[in-house]
Amino acid sequence: MSESEPAPLLSVDRVTKRFPGVTALKDVCLSLQPGEVLALIGENGAGKSTLMKILAGVQLPDEGTIRVAGNSVTLDSVHTSQSQGIALIHQELNLSGNLDVGANIFLGREPRRFGLIDKDTIRKKSRALLKRLGLNVDPDTLVDHLPIGQQQLVEIARALSVDARVLIMDEPTSSLSQHETERLMQVVKELRCDGVSVIYISHRLREVMELADRVTVFRDGENAGELTREEMTHDSMVQLMVGRDVSQFYSRQPHPPGDVALEVSAITSPLDPGQRLSFQVRQGEIVGVSGLVGAGRSEMLEVVFGVRPTLQGHVKVGGRQLRLRSPVDAVEAGLALVPEDRKKQGVILELAVRTNIGLAGLRRHRRLGAFLNEAQEKADSAAMVKKLRIKTPGDLQTVQFLSGGNQQKVVLGKWLAMEPTVLLLDEPTRGIDIGAKHEIYTLMDQLAAAGMAILFVSSEMEEIIGMSDRVIVMHEGRITGELPREQLTEQSVMQLATGG
Amino acid sequence: MKKNLGILAVIAVVFIVTAIGGDGFLSAFNLYNLVERISLYAIIGIGVSFVIVTGGIDLSIGSFIGLCAVTFPFLVIGHNVSLTTGLLLLLTMSVCAGLFHGLLVTKLDLQPFVVTLCTLMMYRGVARHLVSDSTMGYSDERFQPLSLMVGRLSELPWFEGQAWARHVPVALLIMIVIGVLAAVFLNRTIYGRDLMALGRNREAAHLSGINTTKMIILAYVLCSVTSGFGALLFALDVVSVQPSTFGSFYELYAIAAAVLGGCSLRGGEGSIFGVILGAALMRLLMNSIQMLGVSDALEEFVIGFVILLGVIIDVIVKRVVAKRRARQQATVAAGAE
Structure with missing residues (x-):
């Protein structure tokens, strides 16, 4: 930093944070000037969320210092962080839907008169804040009755009500429509003019290019580089995020696909009963499913896997129509699902690697009708640890002590041991490091080459574009379009994802 | 095994202290009774541990024991039902109770605590109403064949005339058989593995293709069947059964034995051997309190x-x-x- 630059409003100096089995942040630095919009980008698992939690006072760093306006601070609680003027807006909004807008804005800091909540002041102040954000709703409206985009603005109003000088926005547009997104970007620009600094975390590089004064890139918990407004291009950003040539990182080499492996015909959309969903996946094909958060992608996979009932329409695997009453039927038919939330749905953390891998095959390999086949389980586990290069001291280690990437490989191992014909992946690389990501991409390519049909949901645009032979795009519970590999661009996908 | 070393050590200490300080603790009579009580409580402890492993709870065990203990003589003596039919009806009743609990917990997604708290009260009420609150007895000679279960090992044909067998209750043998079966079920069959997995993480187990609903219902059925059988043993042992109190708090002793033996009420954890040790420690403590002359009033404390x-x-x-x-x-x- 040169002498002439003003002192940063917020600076993060060599911060390190370790969790059991993984170093989430290593000596990361970041600085933010007053009235600056800094974009923080990086692949899933790069450490962005961890740093944001540290800044919001949710977690304490193991090493390093944080300065606000030049003074070293210890952000040991959300309250401390707020009193330093730092406010975090989570990707999943933290609003109480059963309370009205005004109550949410002043939650925990209600102005009082004679010891009782002063509703009039709340209304008056809320109105002023909402007006500043261009949101024309009554403060008495229940938050549940507002669309997501407006709820987001209520969150921002709450942050402004505590006089936030630093506003951290974590993926603010991941569930917003095109129009709502534009409105939000306008608000961010206006806040900048008012001297509020913003840390803007996003996967949408187009938004980043439009908004950011500067970009800081994280990769695997470290600073990967920084770009000024002039240096910002799509390619320069992706290059820094993945740390190598993009065409090598996403190792997909499409082959001509085989027969139809999975056929979904006119099933009722779980989010919108008026809509029907139909699509096919062929052997050897990798089909991506894109869309905004809440577009109904995971729910669609859940219908195919028998978690949710198939209300109408049907699912065929290898030409045979299935009766899907539960995942038990789906597994029998040769389907496999790697679910979205690894720790809650994928692995059983307290059980050993071997037990987790053996879980799906218990029934298939049972002996004398009821007994465990421990030899088979041991063999499957050993084969998968080797094939997927699961880093573990041994397969009797409990899964909770493995890194995110290795936990995900355990989930994959559980299913690959079953030799499925159709593999459903829901956000398969969320929260795992670059190395493991690359391995999973390579594996997907190999499995497809061997004839497996792969359907994968992802919120990461780069991954969707890099790995898919074809992309199905969803918006508010329906399929808005399908794009072949040649037509895949961030624009074309976003166009369909925000309603076409 | 390693996990059980702690509780084994505590049992050893309590045993030694009582042996030194308590009069008559080591007498054949006292030890025989102690072992028999331990066996009976261990049996119902094993039953409830199936449910606890799934992350559930069964609070109705005590009053269900009361209900079964009352119903059996009500059928056999009161309505001249044959012993075999009576036993079959008892089994049916147990299976139905377990199904009822399991279905409510899985299909309606009710909390196990609430379901079994309600049935705890219901079973007690039915038991009292059925026999108009009158005491039921097991001294009738029609029960003679069953009484062998609470007799001495030497009364069984295989052990006849062997001196040592006179000091061993048959209940211990029954408990060991049930314990071995339960341990094999839990540790060596796919069903046991299912229960352990879903107790830790029901959703992940479900998404791995395990029929979690069926397995949870099975756990409640196993628990009720074990309690029903336990009821028979307890009743045969004490001979006279009061509908209003028989079995009261047994569920808590069973749960306590399971918890002492390493079961986590959060589910997914537990060993049958541990449960047996838990029951042993609890009964041993009760016995020690008497033997050491500590005030009875302090027993529960x-x-x-x-x-x-x-x-x-x-x-x-x-x-x-x-x-x-x-x-x-x-x-x-x-x-x-």
């Missing part, structure tokens, strides 16, 4: 206190181990950089 202490020590040990492990991992991670 001592047992409650010891269980609480055991659970606290267990948690502290686990935390220390986890911390040490995290520190090791951190140094490994730091070293790798």
Whole structure:
């Protein structure tokens, strides 16, 4: 930093944070000037969320210092962080839907008169804040009755009500429509003019290019580089995020696909009963499913896997129509699902690697009708640890002590041991490091080459574009379009994802 | 096995202290009774541990024991039902109770605590109403063939005339057989593995293709069937059954035995051997209190206190181990950089 630059409003100096089995942040630095919009980008698992939690006072760093306006601070609680003027807006909004807008804005800091909540002041102040954000709703409206985009603005109003000088926005547009997104970007620009600094975390590089004064890139918990407004291009950003040539990182080499492996015909959309969903996946094909958060992608996979009932329409695997009453039927038919939330749905953390891998095959390999086949389980586990290069001291280690990437490989191992014909992946690389990501991409390519049909949901645009032979795009519970590999661009996908 | 070393040590200490300080503790009569009581409580403890492993609870065991103990003589003596038919009806009743609990817990997604709290009261009411609150007896000679189960081992044909068998209750043998079956079920069959997995993480188990609904219902059925059988043993042992009190609090003793033996009420954890040791410690403590001349009034306090202490020590040990492990991992991670 040169002498002439003003002192940063917020600076993060060599911060390190370790969790059991993984170093989430290593000596990361970041600085933010007053009235600056800094974009923080990086692949899933790069450490962005961890740093944001540290800044919001949710977690304490193991090493390093944080300065606000030049003074070293210890952000040991959300309250401390707020009193330093730092406010975090989570990707999943933290609003109480059963309370009205005004109550949410002043939650925990209600102005009082004679010891009782002063509703009039709340209304008056809320109105002023909402007006500043261009949101024309009554403060008495229940938050549940507002669309997501407006709820987001209520969150921002709450942050402004505590006089936030630093506003951290974590993926603010991941569930917003095109129009709502534009409105939000306008608000961010206006806040900048008012001297509020913003840390803007996003996967949408187009938004980043439009908004950011500067970009800081994280990769695997470290600073990967920084770009000024002039240096910002799509390619320069992706290059820094993945740390190598993009065409090598996403190792997909499409082959001509085989027969139809999975056929979904006119099933009722779980989010919108008026809509029907139909699509096919062929052997050897990798089909991506894109869309905004809440577009109904995971729910669609859940219908195919028998978690949710198939209300109408049907699912065929290898030409045979299935009766899907539960995942038990789906597994029998040769389907496999790697679910979205690894720790809650994928692995059983307290059980050993071997037990987790053996879980799906218990029934298939049972002996004398009821007994465990421990030899088979041991063999499957050993084969998968080797094939997927699961880093573990041994397969009797409990899964909770493995890194995110290795936990995900355990989930994959559980299913690959079953030799499925159709593999459903829901956000398969969320929260795992670059190395493991690359391995999973390579594996997907190999499995497809061997004839497996792969359907994968992802919120990461780069991954969707890099790995898919074809992309199905969803918006508010329906399929808005399908794009072949040649037509895949961030624009074309976003166009369909925000309603076409 | 390693997990059970702690409780084994406590049992040994209590045993030695009581043997030194208590008059008549080591008498053949006292030890025989102690072992028989331990066996009966261990049996119902094993039953409830199936449910606890799934992360559920069954509070109705005590009053269900009361209901079964009343119903059996009501059928056999009161309505001249044959012993075999009576036993079959008892089994049917147990299966139905378990199905009822399991279906409500899975299909309607009710909390096990609420379901079995309600049935706890219902069963007691039915038991009292059925026989108009009158005491039921098991001294009738029609029960003679069954009484062997609470007799001495030497009364069985295989052990006839062997001196040592006179000092061993048949209940111990029954408990061992049930224990071995339960342990094999839990540790060696796919069903046991299903229960362990879904107790830890029901959603992940479900998404791995395990029929979690069926398995949870099975756990409640096994628990009720074991309680129904336990009811018969308890009733045959004490001979006279009061509908309003028989079996009261047994569910708590069973749950306490399971918890002492290492079952976590959060589910997914538990060993049958541990449950047996838990039952043993509890009955041993009760016996010690009598033998050492501690006031009877303090009995419940001592047992409650010891269980609480055991659970606290267990948690502290686990935390220390986890911390040490995290520190090791951190140094490994730091070293790798």
